[in-house]
Amino acid sequence: MTTNDPSIEGKPVTDQPVHIDADDDLPEQMRVRREKRARLLETGREPYPVGFPRTATLAEIRERFGDLPTDTATGEKVGVTGRVIFIRNTGKLAFATLRAGDGTELQAMLSLDRVGQEALDDWKRLVDLGDHVGIEGEVITSRRGELSVLADRWEMTAKSLRPLPVAHKPMSEESRVRQRYVDLIVRPQARETVRTRATVVRSLRESLHNRDYLEVETPMLQLLHGGAAARPFVTRSNALDTDLYLRIAPELFLKRCVVGGIERVFEINRNFRNEGVDSSHSPEFAMLEAYQAYADYNTMATMTRELVQEAAFRLSGSHVVRHHDGTEFDLGGEWREVTLYGSLSEALGEEVTVETPMPRLMEFAAKHDVPIDPKWGPGKLAEELFEALVVPGLIAPTFVRDYPEETSPLTRAHREVPGLTEKWDLYVLGFELATAYSELVDPVVQRDRLVAQSLLAAKGDPDAMQLDEDFLRAMEYGMPPAGGMGMGIDRLLMALTGLGIRETILFPIARPE
């Protein structure tokens, strides 16, 4: 709490949030619910009590009494809680469906002869859809066989002041994203996605721990902009009197860890990129990065496949996952491997290599209506052609290997083909899921590459990295040969569920209302 902030006290009264008696302006349904809250208080009851003597969860009751025959009384007294999601009142008998946070539903029944006239009338008068209630009573089944708690007593445990959306019509996508809490209340799929994500992240951590990796947390606020090619967010430190960058990647710090002897290291955390927002891009996104000494990009490919397959197995018990639309997606077995230039040559119907000169590549670009930027070199243009012509067809998991040196300044040169690097991108469902390198560890070559990057930055390329002298100093102490891999967590969820990125992120960024 910050209510002691002295700066508030000196302000004129007009700047204070004015407490208006707004009830007259509220929509009828919200006014009515506030009146019901007030009526509870007036009659000495708490609309928001400190708790309720719950003796069993709804799931436990379903578990224990799931096979109870129709129209049976057990004599078993329980206390249960839940949110009211359906109400069916008759004259002297009321039914309500309660739902718990895990999605389990159970019926509550209130009969005149058990609770008395006053409690039954209050129930009908004061309880709305969406309220949290507690019920004490006997576990029974109704004449229609529905497992129920027949109340001796009921209590409001949290009055809902806003009406729930209609349960039988889907909310608009915008409402779902802007009011995820409501989405979670009414849509089982929304709750399921949260659980799926937690399962996947836990699976990744356990898979890495099982391989003797250590998890670390490296700076999110960075003095220099580096580790990838992307536009950063800039913020300000008052204490240091300097600009700071929200990190675009943890790479340069995880490599410092490897220099320091943490030979298997990973981080799962957020990166921030000041770029476009669409169905597969979010300005903040969760990422796994992992580095392993004495590994290379082949090692990392095998491990990446295993991490994804183990996550799939945790979700579905096999390497075949079921997408939200019901289609099955097979992530099992070995995955296809192609090379960047090989797959591009196939798409163009003509051989191109890292040697293919710029004018020839520009002809291909013109022929296939791929727009070009005069600042690009032949490597960048080849990658753009690849993204336009090959990527959309990469549905089954595919490793695309051996990228041009020009676009991969932190990657080791290919051990056989000059001009290429030992880098792969993993594509699935037409988007990039992960990337890995045989890391560049020669500090002299690294310095040359980073100086070239910083010259680009100085010339105004907002994506280009700044020269990180401290990183180079670390590299000069000697980093062992290593493989490094990065995987988008949100995109892994997309691959496993078939959902859009705004569904896999619990609270995606939205413009102000």
Add this chain to the structure above:
RNA sequence: GGGCCGCUAGCUCAAUGGCAGAGCUGCGGACUUUUAAUCCGUAGGUUCAGGGUUCGAGUCCCUGGCGGCCCA
């Protein structure tokens, strides 16, 4: 960045340029076995904002806001 579509009651959606409506929700009533309960009655609106055309604009035009889809 370009194009297209949308924004109307708490929610989901209707409404040839001519009285702003439906279903669910809400409110009042009936009902002791309901399952999106049913039946009777009833309330609920700054039609995203601003401007324009018109006797008359939710509807047509312009500007802006927000969202979605497609393209680059």
